[in-house]
Amino acid sequence: MATLYHHPFCAQSRFLRLVLGELGLEAELIEERVWERRLDFLRMNPAASTPVYQEEQVGLVIGAMPAAEYLDETRGLALGERRLLPPDPKGRVEVRRLMDWFNGKMHAEVTGYFAHEKIFKRFMPVELGGGAPDMASIRAARANIRYHLAYIGYLHAERNWLAGESLSYADLAAAAQLSVADYLGDVPWAENEAAKHWYQKVKSRPSFRPLLSDRVTGMEPVSHYADLDF
Amino acid sequence: MATLYHHPFCAQSRFLRLVLGELGLEAELIEERVWERRLDFLRMNPAASTPVYQEEQVGLVIGAMPAAEYLDETRGLALGERRLLPPDPKGRVEVRRLMDWFNGKMHAEVTGYFAHEKIFKRFMPVELGGGAPDMASIRAARANIRYHLAYIGYLHAERNWLAGESLSYADLAAAAQLSVADYLGDVPWAENEAAKHWYQKVKSRPSFRPLLSDRVTGMEPVSHYADLDF
Numbered sequence: 001m002a003t004l005y006h007h008p009f010c011a012q013s014r015f016l017r018l019v020l021g022e023l024g025l026e027a028e029l030i031e032e033r034v035w036e037r038r039l040d041f042l043r044m045n046p047a048a049s050t051p052v053y054q055e056e057q058v059g060l061v062i063g064a065m066p067a068a069e070y071l072d073e074t075r076g077l078a079l080g081e082r083r084l085l086p087p088d089p090k091g092r093v094e095v096r097r098l099m100d101w102f103n104g105k106m107h108a109e110v111t112g113y114f115a116h117e118k119i120f121k122r123f124m125p126v127e128l129g130g131g132a133p134d135m136a137s138i139r140a141a142r143a144n145i146r147y148h149l150a151y152i153g154y155l156h157a158e159r160n161w162l163a164g165e166s167l168s169y170a171d172l173a174a175a176a177q178l179s180v181a182d183y184l185g186d187v188p189w190a191e192n193e194a195a196k197h198w199y200q201k202v203k204s205r206p207s208f209r210p211l212l213s214d215r216v217t218g219m220e221p222v223s224h225y226a227d228l229d230f
Numbered sequence: 231m232a233t234l235y236h237h238p239f240c241a242q243s244r245f246l247r248l249v250l251g252e253l254g255l256e257a258e259l260i261e262e263r264v265w266e267r268r269l270d271f272l273r274m275n276p277a278a279s280t281p282v283y284q285e286e287q288v289g290l291v292i293g294a295m296p297a298a299e300y301l302d303e304t305r306g307l308a309l310g311e312r313r314l315l316p317p318d319p320k321g322r323v324e325v326r327r328l329m330d331w332f333n334g335k336m337h338a339e340v341t342g343y344f345a346h347e348k349i350f351k352r353f354m355p356v357e358l359g360g361g362a363p364d365m366a367s368i369r370a371a372r373a374n375i376r377y378h379l380a381y382i383g384y385l386h387a388e389r390n391w392l393a394g395e396s397l398s399y400a401d402l403a404a405a406a407q408l409s410v411a412d413y414l415g416d417v418p419w420a421e422n423e424a425a426k427h428w429y430q431k432v433k434s435r436p437s438f439r440p441l442l443s444d445r446v447t448g449m450e451p452v453s454h455y456a457d458l459d460f
Contacts, residue, residue, distance in 0.1 A: 046381070047335055058319050065295065066326035070319060089288050089300060096296035104334070105277055151276070 002027040002055035005041065007034070008214040009119045009183070011111045012064040012103055013051040015176035019068055019169065021207025022084060023075050027053070035124050064103055068169055084169045095163045098155075098170035102177050106148045111177045113141035118184055119216055145181060146188060152178075153194035162198070167205075175202040179211055185222035189230070196230075204228050232257040232285035235271065237264070238444040239349045239413070241341045242294040242333055243281040245406035249298055249399065251437025252314060253305050257283070265354050294333055298399055314399045325393045328385075328400035332407050336378045341407045343371035348414055349446055375411060376418060382408075383424035392428070397435075405432040409441055415452035419460070426460075434458050 004020070004027040006013030020027055032041055034048050045052050045062045053061040057074070061067045072085040085095055117133035124130030152174055155162045163170035178199060181187045189196045202208060212226040224230035234250070234257040236243030250257055262271055264278050275282050275292045283291040287304070291297045302315040315325055347363035354360030382404055385392045393400035408429060411417045419426045432438060442456040454460035 047331060058323055061323050062327040063330050065330060066323055069299070069326060070323055073322070074319065089304060092303070093288060093291050093296055093300055096299060097292040100293050100295060101277060 002053065003030060004028070005030050005032045005044070005052040005054070006050050007032060008211075009115050009180055009216065010050045011107055011115065011177045011180045014179060014211055015064050015103060015169075015173050016051045016053060016067055017210060018172040018176055018207050019071060019084065021210070022082075022167075022172070022205070023071060023079070025071075025075070027055075033123065035120065035128050064173075065099065068099065072169075082166070084167065084172070086164065086166065086168065091164055091168075095168045095170050098163050098168075099173045102148075102170070102173035106174070106177045109144040110141045110148055111180050113137045114181050114184055114186055117141075119219070122216070122219070141181075142186060145186065146191060148177075149188065149192050149195045152198060153192040156194045156198040167202075171198075171202055172207075175199060175208070176211075179203075179208075183214075183216070183221045183225055200228065200230070232283065233260060234258070235260050235262045235274070235282040235284070236280050237262060238441075239345050239410055239446065240280045241337055241345065241407045241410045244409060244441055245294050245333060245399075245403050246281045246283060246297055247440060248402040248406055248437050249301060249314065251440070252312075252397075252402070252435070253301060253309070255301075255305070257285075263353065265350065265358050294403075295329065298329065302399075312396070314397065314402070316394065316396065316398065321394060321398075325398045325400050328393050328398075329403045332378075332400070332403035336404070336407045339374040340371045340378055341410050343367045344411050344414055344416055347371075349449070352446070352449070371411075372416060375416065376421060378407075379418065379422050379425045382428060383422040386424045386428040397432075401428075401432055402437075405429060405438070406441075409433075409438075413444075413446070413451040413455050430458065430460070 002025060004013070004016060006017065006029055008031065017029075032038070032050050034041070034050060037048055042048055044060055047062065049063070051064055051067065053067040058070065061070050068085070072083070076083045076085055085092055117137050121130050121133060152162065159165065161167050161171050162174055178187055203212075215221070232255060234243070234246065236247065236259055238244075238261065262268070262280050262282075264271070264280060267278055272278055274290055277292065279293070281294055281297065283297040288300065291300050298315070302313070306313045306315055315322055347367050351360050351363060382392065389395065391397050391401050392404055408417055433442075445451070
């Protein structure tokens with residue numbers, strides 16, 4: 001069986017779990033606390049980041065983007081019409097643009113702050129930067145998420161799914177990022193009906209279920225976190 | 231003809247110029263100062279980032295990674311043995327890992343600081359964040375570049391090129407990042423002979439020549455910048 005080194009609140013790891021779920025692939029999940037810099041993990045991935053996907057056929061695949069590309073190349077065709085990276089060049093360009101947007105830009109401006117300040121720092125020793133959240137970072141993330149939510153709403157108002165007429169990696173990347181902020185109650189859903197409607201659609205997929213049962217030790221999610229109709 | 235919206239000292243744009251050069255593709259270069267947030271550019275790319283590649287067959291391709299994937303999918307096969315994203319799954323996984331490493335991690339830890347603090351801020355109005363460089367950021371970049379240089383040296387000591395036995399996107403991404411720091415005299419070449427030797431090989435390629443004639447207005451490069459044998 002494949003293995004996924006991940007953290008339940010690393011948004012890029014969540015993206016890959018959604019991808020594996022949509023592909024119907026099972027993987028053993030190993031929780032990695034990257035700040036502990038476990039030597040065996042650093043040997044696998046000197047960047048010390050999650051996710052890392054491993055399967056016998058190819059060995060280690062480091063990073064969400066390389067893993068998504070690899071899984072499309074080796075499993076994508078079998079999905080037929082449901083392929084998550086569409087076959088036409090224009091479609092691929094748009095899905096990759098948005099995958100980059102959410103896994104890269106939204107993570108840097110929003111989700112990375114939330115996860116680091118509100119979750120990871122609870123488990124990090126003080127000497128490694130653990131402790132109380134930095135409120136300036138959280139305020140920045142709360143301001144920035146509004147633009148990302150508006151952009152999701154804008155895309156969804158024009159299209160059935162974010163990158164076009166079918167579910168794609170773009171939706172899974174966006175939903176994975178949002179799901180971390182949503183756990184913390186930091187998504188201002190009332191501001192954008194279209195974005196909320198789109199998220200309900202993604203959240204209802206069977207691939208999403210495992211994410212909805214993740215819990216931070218000692219920190220309950222916002223009450224609607226696991227509701228499909230919130 | 232194709233068009234590339236770029237900045238001469240945006241390392242990701244430099245990566246794409248190297249890719250186009252290796253593929254023998256010409257593109258009209260349009261310099262974009264993203265901090266000016268030009269409305270027509272924002273309409274093309276709401277992320278307001280360079281590079282943006284445009285050609286008739288596909289329209290706009292936003293971002294270095296989507297453009298590299300697109301160009302491989304549409305032009306890669308014609309390169310035969312010289313293909314920059316190798317055909318075997320293991321090879322592709324490794325090239326993408328390193329492309330991510332240099333365009334993402336090294337940019338975030340090193341080149342982004344250097345370019346922003348030392349170059350872009352010279353041209354940005356004060357109200358948009360222009361002005362004198364922040365020395366703490368530059369010190370961080372100078373500390374971090376040593377690890378990236380050591381990693382390049384380590385990879386090159388094991389392999390002919392960074393990702394394996396042939397030139398790949400990984401080499402072009404790493405060299406593009408280093409070239410920006412090198413212009414500024416911020417690469418401690420004396421620390422790593424293997425990395426220096428590898429950079430000389432990439433720098434000697436015809437695709438690299440246009441980068442060596444780029445100049446920051448009012449700021450000469452370090453004396454060895456354009457020397458192939460430094």
